[in-house]
Amino acid sequence: MTAQEMPMPTLAPRTRRPPNWLEAWLGHDVYRTVKGLVTNPMSVAGMILLGLFIFIAAAAPMLAPPLPNADPYNIPRDGYGDVPKSPGTEWKSRQPPLPFWWKAVTGKDQWVHLMGTASGQWDIYYGVIWGTRTALFAGLTITLCGVLIGVTIGTLSAFYGGWVDMVFMRITDLFMAFPFLLTAMTLSAVLTPRLGKGLLAPMIALIVFSWTGFARLLRSDILSLREREYVLAARVIGVKDTRIMFRHILPNAIFPTLVLASMRIGSYAITFAGLSFMGIGAEVGFADWGQLLSFARDWMTQLREYWYIVMYPGVTLVLFVLSWNLVGDALRDVLDPRMQGSR
């Protein structure tokens, strides 16, 4: 059969839908991901919650103005008494400046303890508001560092294979062999006297044990993608190994790792809070949810009366974790390879 006999028709693509400008601008994958996220009610709920937390973190100085010349991350305290005061109690001593909206909303000149005080008269409201920054900072930083280390190790391991892979994976196994919380606690406790009480020790402790999951996941995704036909095709047309890795494999292998990361942010924030709760995290009085919860320790038997010392920071922490998990779950669904047929 020759070309004259059967003229080749010029074929049109299957979908006639013109690429919409947003898709053109974002690129197909990002567009599809974003679209998947905004059409899923769970993820919308998660993103609204998350948006709220980001707003609170950004607007902290307006929501809870700190005392002049004081470190805003130090929770202001109203005296030194042991017994918690209930929400709505008026500030007596060292009252921070009134936020501008307070008068507009209530018509009063007097600042109150919106969420009450914990034992030691630490203001719970200030702790919750400024603690949002701490939670976001700790969760994001720990995850980001963990992902960076994990991605580096996973990529090197899969790229070089052989003994490099062997060594890296045995190290990973070693780090995974310990129970995460226990070792992180121990390391944080060991580091705290050396680095001083503060955010650094618990964060380093968590980072050290956080990267293993990312490294393993990425490595196995790279290894399976390496046998995909488009990667073989790239080799056949003479693309060099490093370019194959960065152009063809990593961009397609990284998404599950990022999804895992988004789901881990919440849990690192809660673990970090846990370390603070146990006193091997942030210093006393630092705006941190775990820290706040630890003030409730002496009143556990009387929570019927002093519910607010647990309720406010506790619920905030749970919502924070929930928001990341909702977004992460939705991301996973959108990026699930089995859903790729719907592209």
Place this chain on the structure above:
Amino acid sequence: MAEAVKTSDAPQEVLLHVEGLKKYFPIRRGVFQRHVGDVKAVDDVSFDVYRGETLGLVGESGCGKTTTGRTIIRIYEPTAGHVIFKDQDLAALRANEMREMRRSMQMIFQDPYASLNPRMSVLKIVGEPLEVFHLANKEERRERVAHLLQLVGLNPDFMVRYPHEFSGGQRQRIGLARSLALNPDLIICDEPISALDVSIQAQVVNLLEDLQQELGLTYIFIAHDLSMVRHISDRVAVMYLGKIVELTDRDTLYAKPLHPYTQALLSAIPVPDPVIEETRQRILLEGDLPSPANPPKGCNFSTRCPQVQDICEQEEPPFIEVEPGHLCACHFVKPAT
């Protein structure tokens, strides 16, 4: 249907000479990854490919066709054997030398949905060979890609689109355009139509044939049944469990198959004529393809061969030229002397 008649007695230039090619995949077990055996995916395969022809490579799924193709082009490192292409032994080349050779030898893949990077536009995909060999600047690349797309029957305007926007047949054309970008001499087509709708298959085969005429290409065309390669092949090699059992020109193979396995394969093809179809004798093969990790003693086909004799289970039959240009590996097919 006008089929180009190719004379087999004209002197032909051997473009690719494969000799004793083996590819064993090691099987490793246990903590220490002990080597406990091999999957003998390709086990001592030899054949020539002449310039300008299409060699069909046929066999049941799992018999080692893909591995043969990939080992020739060095996606897999050969375990043994030689692949002589343009006076060079590809099996002995270093990686960077092989990279240069890739410009003359290309491959298209079976699964059109897996063979294009979903994150790259058609322009990037088809233009990548030009980019990595620094053959054209951005502008020239665009032009060349447009030309290549036209060549495979796609609208050049679609180069800005992504693979998911195309159907299987169109994707296969994109893959073909990519493999043509470097002006290769030989293209290994690994079941390029098996994954496509029957209605599309003929279009792609015709396109391959037209391009062969136009560009003087040589093909190794892999397929899992004899009906698919009948139209396009000049010669056909039949593979069974890692070995070639019969190799001859197409017409001889379909008219006078010698190996019992070829006969069985041919008998399974339905005949369009209902009268003949009625009376057609089918040779049914019993059992499954044996595992290439543990091939039978003697002739690989002995476990399923309808004509099996004692010798078949003892000795491996040599792959010999029975008639000029007709090779076969069976104890009961002897050269006519």
